[in-house]
Amino acid sequence: MVWDYSFERECVELKRLAPAGYHIGLHIKDTTPLHRLLDYPASWVAHYTAQAYALRDPVVAWGLSEVGCLRWSAITLPDPFDILGQARAHGLVYGATVSTGPLDARTIGRVARPDRELTDEELAQAEVLITDLHRRLMPPRPLTPAQVEALRLIAKGYRYADAADALQISQSALKARITAARQHLRARTTAEAIQRAASYDLI
Structure with a gap:
């Protein structure tokens, strides 16, 4: 679903922070986000989707169990399918996850770089951007x-x-x-x- 918002500013900022790509699922309900911003390499998206990795990904699992932000290198959850290793082959070598919102409307954002870890300042900027998107795209109040x-x-x-x-x-x-x-x-x-x-x- 696409709202009548322009994400041009946010996309430019995210691309600056994450030149290898980003994927933000906003207000995830029953494993499906109400909104999605996706700029991962097409080859990785196709492989990830074909292998149904979303429910096996340690990066997503961390985002569902925790709120905050964390570099992928610091995630200690098991990765039996070597999803992070496979992601590196598609240019997503370093990355971080931002998780915000209640569990029944969680927003999980992933940002990646090919060259180095995100700095603390870049992590903070990613968290602010993704948290702002989460707030702006809050589902509407009930109708009368x-x-x-x-x-x-x-x-x-x-x-x-x-x-x-x-x-x-x-x-x-x-x-x-x-x-x-x-x-x-x-x-x-x-x-x-x-x-x-x-x-x-x-x-």
Whole structure:
């Protein structure tokens, strides 16, 4: 899912800190991030995905169990698949993980360099950037019951006139509810609002 935000500044800063690439999963729920910023080498992404390493990666395991930031070289969790060793072959030689947020909406960011360890200052900058992204992309507050009813009917395929009849309100009142829901979810269209509301379990 993509929000109507520009990440240009953050991406430039992350690339400066992590010339080998970065991968940030924001607000991870049921192993799936609501948002993702990915700039790892395509060859590594393809291999990592094909091998289903996300659930075996010690870097991810650390991020799920701890909050803070840590260089990969300091992670002591087992790596039986040698994922970190394989990552080095794709240019991700040195790196760090930043983990923030509650366990049911954890954000895990990974940044990598090919040439040297990140300095303490660079670690701190990465932590600030990723924590700021986590806060900016916080899932929205619940919709009102009236907005939920309206979106649910439209999602079921009701036309506006039929949905208004079902709710015993005017079409203009229905449109007002839909418009308010779209604005709340920062969606450009009703279809996008329905998709976002469903992604956040709001309807």
